[in-house]
Amino acid sequence: MTAMLADASTVAQVVVQPAVFEDRSSIRDILLGSDIFGVSDADCVDEMFVETWQKRPVENDSYRWLSCRLDGVMAGFACYGTEALTHNTWDLFWICVLPEARGKGAGRALMMEAEAQARAARGRVMVIYTSSTPKYAPARRLYEGAGFTRTAVVPAYYSEGDDLHIYWKRL
Amino acid sequence: MTAMLADASTVAQVVVQPAVFEDRSSIRDILLGSDIFGVSDADCVDEMFVETWQKRPVENDSYRWLSCRLDGVMAGFACYGTEALTHNTWDLFWICVLPEARGKGAGRALMMEAEAQARAARGRVMVIYTSSTPKYAPARRLYEGAGFTRTAVVPAYYSEGDDLHIYWKRL
Numbered sequence: 631m632t633a634m635l636a637d638a639s640t641v642a643q644v645v646v647q648p649a650v651f652e653d654r655s656s657i658r659d660i661l662l663g664s665d666i667f668g669v670s671d672a673d674c675v676d677e678m679f680v681e682t683w684q685k686r687p688v689e690n691d692s693y694r695w696l697s698c699r700l701d702g703v704m705a706g707f708a709c710y711g712t713e714a715l716t717h718n719t720w721d722l723f724w725i726c727v728l729p730e731a732r733g734k735g736a737g738r739a740l741m742m743e744a745e746a747q748a749r750a751a752r753g754r755v756m757v758i759y760t761s762s763t764p765k766y767a768p769a770r771r772l773y774e775g776a777g778f779t780r781t782a783v784v785p786a787y788y789s790e791g792d793d794l795h796i797y798w799k800r801l
Numbered sequence: 802m803t804a805m806l807a808d809a810s811t812v813a814q815v816v817v818q819p820a821v822f823e824d825r826s827s828i829r830d831i832l833l834g835s836d837i838f839g840v841s842d843a844d845c846v847d848e849m850f851v852e853t854w855q856k857r858p859v860e861n862d863s864y865r866w867l868s869c870r871l872d873g874v875m876a877g878f879a880c881y882g883t884e885a886l887t888h889n890t891w892d893l894f895w896i897c898v899l900p901e902a903r904g905k906g907a908g909r910a911l912m913m914e915a916e917a918q919a920r921a922a923r924g925r926v927m928v929i930y931t932s933s934t935p936k937y938a939p940a941r942r943l944y945e946g947a948g949f950t951r952t953a954v955v956p957a958y959y960s961e962g963d964d965l966h967i968y969w970k971r972l
Contacts, residue, residue, distance in 0.1 A: 674886060715845060717960035755957050782953030784967055786926050789888035796955055 642700040642734050646743045649695035649707060651683050656697070656704040664726050666765055675724055678709060693723065696743055698736045705731035708740040710748065713757070720748040720756045720801070725769070737772045745776075749801045756801055762793035773797045813871040813905045817914045820866035820878060822854050827868070827875040835897050837936055846895055849880060864894065867914055869907045876902035879911040881919065884928070891919040891927045891972070896940070908943045916947075920972045927972055933964035944968045 661672040698706040706727035778797035787794035832843040869877040877898035949968035958965035
C-alpha cells in the first residue's frame, strides 16, 4: 500500500480538452517557457489562435486546439488541422509541453487526442514537420514513440545545418 | 534570311514582370484553363492574391507574383515567397502556363525570375511542392531542367496514390 501511495503521489492527472479562448495567454507562456520555441514562434501561434476564433464556427480548414492540464494546471497544448489542397491529410502543426511537465504523459495524451479527432473526421494520414537539431530530439522521440516514421528530409530547410524532417503516420 | 524570318515568326516574345492587381482575373483564367488545376486551386490562389494586395507594402512574409506575357498576352504566372519560420528559405508556391503557350520558354522565364528575385533578397534555398501524378510530369521536368532536385517524397500526401514530391535547389 505504501508503494501505491508513493505512486499516487507522483502520478499527475493528465486531462486533454479542446482549448478555450481563455487559454490564449497560457499557450503563449508554454511556448516561451519551453526552452525550444522563441518569440517568433509564439507570435505565429498566437496569430493562428486568434484567427481560429475569428473564423468560428469550425470549418474544414480551421485549426483545432487542445489544452493539456496536469493536476488542473495548463502544461501543454497542441494545434492540428487539415492540410490545404489535400484529401483528408492532417497536420500536427504545433505540440508543446512545459519542461517541468515532461515525462508525465502530457505530450503523448495530446498526440493521441489529435490523432483520434483526425481519425474521427475521416483523416487518412497525419504529418508533422520538425527540425533535425538536437533540441528537437525529445520531440522526434515522442513522434516515433507514437508510431510516426520519418518519411522525408529537406536539407538546410530551416537554416544551414537545420534540416526539415517530415514525420508521417497512416491514421 | 528566310530561315531567320521563319524563326522570328515562331519565336514569341516572352516578358516576365511583377504582377499588377489587374492581372487577377487572368491568373484565375490561366489556372482554370491549365488542364492541371481546378476550382479549389483557383480559389486558393485568388485568396492569396487578394491577401497580397491587402497587406501592401511588401513585407518579408508577403507573397510575390510574376506575370508572363507572350507577345503581349497573359500566358502564365508564378507566386513565390519566403517560407514561414525559416531563415531565407523560399518557396515557389505556384507556377502555371496555359497549354497553348507551353514549350515557348514561359515557364522557364518565370522560374528564372523568381529565383533571381529570391537570390537578390538573400534567399539560400528554394523549394517546390508538387504532385507525383502523371499530369504533373511536365511540371516536374520543368523543375528538374531548372536544376532542382527531388529531395523528399511524402506518400499518399495529396490523396491515395498521389504523393508529395519536394523539389529543392540551392540559390
